[in-house]
Amino acid sequence: MYVAKTINSTKLNAVQEVSQSQKKWFTDDDMIEAWSKGRKSYEIKMQKEFEKNLSAAQKLSVDFADSLYGKEKIKCKRIYLKQSSIYDFSFIFTIPEKHYLSFDDFKKINLKLNNFIQNRKNKSISISTMFMPYSSKTNKDSIAADGYNYTFING
Numbered sequence: 001m002y003v004a005k006t007i008n009s010t011k012l013n014a015v016q017e018v019s020q021s022q023k024k025w026f027t028d029d030d031m032i033e034a035w036s037k038g039r040k041s042y043e044i045k046m047q048k049e050f051e052k053n054l055s056a057a058q059k060l061s062v063d064f065a066d067s068l069y070g071k072e073k074i075k076c077k078r079i080y081l082k083q084s085s086i087y088d089f090s091f092i093f094t095i096p097e098k099h100y101l102s103f104d105d106f107k108k109i110n111l112k113l114n115n116f117i118q119n120r121k122n123k124s125i126s127i128s129t130m131f132m133p134y135s136s137k138t139n140k141d142s143i144a145a146d147g148y149n150y151t152f153i154n155g
Helices: 013-017 028-072 097-101 103-118 140-145
Strands: 078-083 088-095 126-133 150-153
Touching: 028 078, 028 088, 028 103, 028 150, 088 097, 097 103, 097 126, 103 126
Parallel strands: 088 126
Antiparallel strands: 078 088, 078 150
16 A cells, blocks of 8 residues: 655655555655656657557558648658657648749649648647658758658559
């Protein structure tokens, strides 16, 4: 049984209720071990939450790219994904240069993205997006240096 007591309180009823045989004094090592176990449990929960959110972000980005190709026939060659925190993710969608440079096409893509984001089912994650023209000469090391550690390649 764990007993909580406050130093500033004159009432120690919680301590008095514990019989002499149940009383246990904790050493510094016991306290550090208990803290370490609690920390490990917290880290496991955080890791599971991150993996769940990363999976949701991946699915969201691929679903948007698929929907863009389905109706507009605009193919995202690559999607770069960066995590800023457990709940915040950023995407870079690479689209063909002709669509990127066309005002009407780019406007259509942005409207589609805004609708997609507003109508998504999973709102537990925050996302931000950018577009860039696709080029086979894109410096992937620079993108990785900006924190985009995940890449999805479409055909």
